[in-house]
Amino acid sequence: MKKQTTSRRSFITNSAKATLAVTAGMAASGSMMKAWGAPEYLDGSKFSTGFQQEPLPYSYNALDKSIDAMTMEIHYSKHAAAYATNLQDAAKAEGVDTGRPVEDVLAKISKYSAKMRNNGGGHYNHELFWKSMSSNSSEKPSGKLSAAIESSFNSFDAFKTQFGDAGKNRFGSGWAWLFIDGDKKLRIGSTPNQDNPLMDISDIKGFPVLGLDVWEHAYYLRYQNKRPDYITNWWKVVNWNYIQSRYEGAI
Numbered sequence: 001m002k003k004q005t006t007s008r009r010s011f012i013t014n015s016a017k018a019t020l021a022v023t024a025g026m027a028a029s030g031s032m033m034k035a036w037g038a039p040e041y042l043d044g045s046k047f048s049t050g051f052q053q054e055p056l057p058y059s060y061n062a063l064d065k066s067i068d069a070m071t072m073e074i075h076y077s078k079h080a081a082a083y084a085t086n087l088q089d090a091a092k093a094e095g096v097d098t099g100r101p102v103e104d105v106l107a108k109i110s111k112y113s114a115k116m117r118n119n120g121g122g123h124y125n126h127e128l129f130w131k132s133m134s135s136n137s138s139e140k141p142s143g144k145l146s147a148a149i150e151s152s153f154n155s156f157d158a159f160k161t162q163f164g165d166a167g168k169n170r171f172g173s174g175w176a177w178l179f180i181d182g183d184k185k186l187r188i189g190s191t192p193n194q195d196n197p198l199m200d201i202s203d204i205k206g207f208p209v210l211g212l213d214v215w216e217h218a219y220y221l222r223y224q225n226k227r228p229d230y231i232t233n234w235w236k237v238v239n240w241n242y243i244q245s246r247y248e249g250a251i
């Protein structure tokens with residue numbers, strides 16, 4: 001089994017329930033792993049997300065070459081924190097076990113309230129977003145992800161253009177995604193609001209590898225209405241090491 005993420009470790013560590021211990025043991029089997037954190041056809045379980053906000057993995061000013069410190073602080077400590085709080089409220093009201101990964105709820109989000117959909121997606125998307133950036137990033141991926149991007153989109157530059165267009169062309173608020181579909185192929189798409197490809201109601205379905213927040217709250221202080229400039233600069237801080245591990249862990 002490959003290395004576990006912090007969220008997965010903390011999920012197991014924090015679990016005092018015997019039932020969860022049993023479940024964690026069962027997770028060693030492939031079939032159970034595929035039931036966690038990703039559609040059945042993908043093994044994305046090692047990246048499962050809890051209901052609590054994790055600490056930001058860098059300082060607010062760490063990504064300043066792309067995103068200013070005040071935007072990061074408001075985004076993390078206000079917007080994203082509110083999604084987590086509201087998600088926990090919805091989970092309590094709707095009888096959801098918050099000891100489970102939030103992906104379990106997202107996969108069946110059509111059965112829950114709009115509050116669960118908006119805040120469950122909001123929480124998951126932002127937890128992924130923070131990990132997807134780094135102050136010490138490489139310019140491009142390598143290894144299996146690099147090869148898959150080149151075979152799927154012809155070149156890394158063509159991929160960046162297509163992904164950027166998905167973000168630029170998303171009307172209103174939403175996200176651009178690089179995701180793995182049911183045939184384990186890389187795909188690009190976008191979702192409105194806080195939806196994501198894990199949701200059963202989504203037009204695009206699969207395991208999210210990379211997500212870009214194109215809500216105005218993600219960029220407005222520095223870029224105002226210039227979303228394309230934000231997207232162009234965002235590539236400078238993409239944490240390709242993490243994105244590669246997500247891809248390789250899910251295929």
Ligand SMILES: [Fe+2]
Nearest residue numbers: 079213215218
């Ligand atoms: Fe956001």
